[in-house]
Amino acid sequence: MRLEKCWFCSSTVYPGHGIQFVRNDAKIFRFCRSKCHKNFKMKRNPRKVKWTKAYRRVHGKDMTQDSTFEFERKRNRPERYDRNLAENVLKAIPKIDKIRVSREEQHHRNRMKGKRQKQHREAARELKQSISLVKAPSVFQQDQSLTLPKIVVSVSQQQSENRMEE
Amino acid sequence: MAATVASRCSRLGRSLFGGLRNSFPGLLTTSHELTCSNFLSQQQQRTFIQMRTVLKVVDNSGAKKVMCIQALKGKKGARLGDTIIASVKEAHPNGKVKKGKVVYGVVVRAAMQKGRCDGSEVKFDDNAVVLVDKQGQPIGTRVFGPVPHELRQKKHVKILTLAGHIA
Numbered sequence: 001m002r003l004e005k006c007w008f009c010s011s012t013v014y015p016g017h018g019i020q021f022v023r024n025d026a027k028i029f030r031f032c033r034s035k036c037h038k039n040f041k042m043k044r045n046p047r048k049v050k051w052t053k054a055y056r057r058v059h060g061k062d063m064t065q066d067s068t069f070e071f072e073r074k075r076n077r078p079e080r081y082d083r084n085l086a087e088n089v090l091k092a093i094p095k096i097d098k099i100r101v102s103r104e105e106q107h108h109r110n111r112m113k114g115k116r117q118k119q120h121r122e123a124a125r126e127l128k129q130s131i132s133l134v135k136a137p138s139v140f141q142q143d144q145s146l147t148l149p150k151i152v153v154s155v156s157q158q159q160s161e162n163r164m165e166e
Numbered sequence: 167m168a169a170t171v172a173s174r175c176s177r178l179g180r181s182l183f184g185g186l187r188n189s190f191p192g193l194l195t196t197s198h199e200l201t202c203s204n205f206l207s208q209q210q211q212r213t214f215i216q217m218r219t220v221l222k223v224v225d226n227s228g229a230k231k232v233m234c235i236q237a238l239k240g241k242k243g244a245r246l247g248d249t250i251i252a253s254v255k256e257a258h259p260n261g262k263v264k265k266g267k268v269v270y271g272v273v274v275r276a277a278m279q280k281g282r283c284d285g286s287e288v289k290f291d292d293n294a295v296v297l298v299d300k301q302g303q304p305i306g307t308r309v310f311g312p313v314p315h316e317l318r319q320k321k322h323v324k325i326l327t328l329a330g331h332i333a
Binding site for chain 2: 013015016017018019020021022023024026028041
């Protein structure tokens with residue numbers, strides 16, 4: 001039994017699931033569920049819809065190139081049954097799966113590396129720019145310790161020149 | 167059909183905004199085009215092949231379009247793989263089948279989805295038919311476009327062998 005991939009979201013279409021649409025030039029579009037079929041009928045591009053595999057691949061969210069993907073391949077010739085081969089394959093499947101999952105986690109960790117520092121920077125900026133929502137400006141004039149230290153920026157005659165132009 | 171809808175829309179617009187049209191014609195026409203395209207983008211609900219359904223003929227029998235006049239099976243109408251009786255509405259000038267003749271045909275493509283033996287569904291772009299005689303032998307010698315493999319269960323193996331693509 002062949003497990004096909006959904007045209008829209010690239011998930012596996014198991015036997016008895018979904019719908020397939022045959023265009024007049026004999027191209028077959030398989031869909032895993034009505035959600036994907038409806039999106040196709042709305043002429044949406046799977047590369048632009050965020051929840052599809054195609055979007056995640058294009059935007060670098062998921063691991064795309066890896067040797068663990070080489071094992072799953074579509075063959076147009078039926079493989080001749082070999083008992084030893086089948087046994088070895090069944091043994092190898094969980095092992096390969098484990099390696100793939102760990103590599104995907106590694107990829108995700110690499111992708112999320114600078115997130116903590118980014119959050120810190122954003123929080124600091126938020127504090128600096130909108131502290132006036134929490135405390136009135138008059139409070140800061142009374143107590144200097146509440147504000148962040150002021151940065152001295154040298155501004156020369158540029159301002160006056162601009163005013164002249166206006 | 168699109169052209170008729172568009173013309174109807176524009177006529178309606180003219181009657182409603184007749185006075186305003188002179189002042190800013192460009193703006194009005196653009197808004198109308200938008201509403202028309204939105205209306206057309208929703209696909210129509212596909213139904214059975216029933217009396218007066220016009221189908222494309224996808225073989226070289228000489229007929230171009232036939233109109234269904236009787237479905238031989240089913241209460242509501244014919245579906246993918248069923249046989250119908252049809253009348254030839256358009257035909258090539260020197261083909262085997264002439265305009266106005268009553269013919270039998272097998273529905274090889276249907277826009278309405280049909281369940282497959284494993285529970286999934288299949289649907290096609292259009293409604294198409296291959297003309298056969300009363301015994302079920304095809305009249306033409308070629309079949310164009312994809313046909314479903316369900317025809318094998320319906321004992322139309324001849325059509326399957328003539329077809330280029332089997333879906």
